[in-house]
Amino acid sequence: MPVRNTACPVCGAEALVNVPDADTKIRKVEPPDMNSYPDTKAACKECGDTFYAWYS
Known part of the structure; x- marks a missing residue:
């Protein structure tokens, strides 16, 4: 499963989120x-901390 880098909405540190495909x-x-x-x-x-992500 591919991952995307994003910023944690709580502390601002780099966080990784699993996404369904590379696109x-x-x-x-x-x-x-x-x-x-x-x-x-x-x-x-x-x-x-836990956070939620939405895909585009």
Whole structure:
């Protein structure tokens, strides 16, 4: 599964997000929210917080 680099929305450190294929781009990343339906969930290696990502 390919990965994309993005910035953690909590601490700003570089974070990796798994994407379904090499052409997929990350549209937005946000901290966890119970009312949202993200495409995937990821965690920051630096701060350890979980965040959600949406594809474009």
